[in-house]
Amino acid sequence: MTLGADIMNDGLGSVLADKRKKVISKYGIDVNTLPTKEELDERTRVEALKKVKLQKQEAWSTWNLYPAHQKIQFDFSKWKPDMQEDSENAKELGKKAYLLAKRTKNETLNVLFVGAPGTGKTSLALAIAKELGKHT
Structure with missing residues (x-):
């Protein structure tokens, strides 16, 4: 996994690469087990659908016939x-x-x-x- 690979050739890219390595080391992150972009997108989609469902429920309860x-x-x-x-x-x-x-x-x-x-x-x-x- 190469984050920021497209900017690694300039000075900023190497600074970011060093920071990335420090964060990975400090927090013991296994970069091989990180979720893919698609997995993160799916999680976001599912959570967004849950929130929309709750918002609909709240709206229906305010438009009640009670x-x-x-x-x-x-x-x-x-x-x-x-x-x-x-x-x-x-x-x-x-x-x-x-x-x-x-x-x-x-x-x-x-x-x-x-x-x-x-x-x-x-x-x-x-x-x-x-x-x-x-x-x-």
Whole structure:
């Protein structure tokens, strides 16, 4: 590994080479085990994606539908299909929402909830969000 090889022919290059050798010696750096540029780029990309994901989560939490900005807690254990007019359909929707939450951990999906008021759209959306929040 030759850092600064393109400027080694002038006086500054030799000063930098000496400084590099001193730092390597002082800190016991094994230059053969240093990550490649590609590895560093990949680490940076992964960390940047994590930060963007957190920023999105923070933005979504500020654009909430909570009444009076009182955070509502809901998870799948609180889903009660018997409270719905069609409990069999509600049971199936709860199961689909849970499976969607599991799937969304590994995939990026856009989800649209459609239904009449009081049918559990917000509850299931909150349950999915809580499930996903466990794995961030």
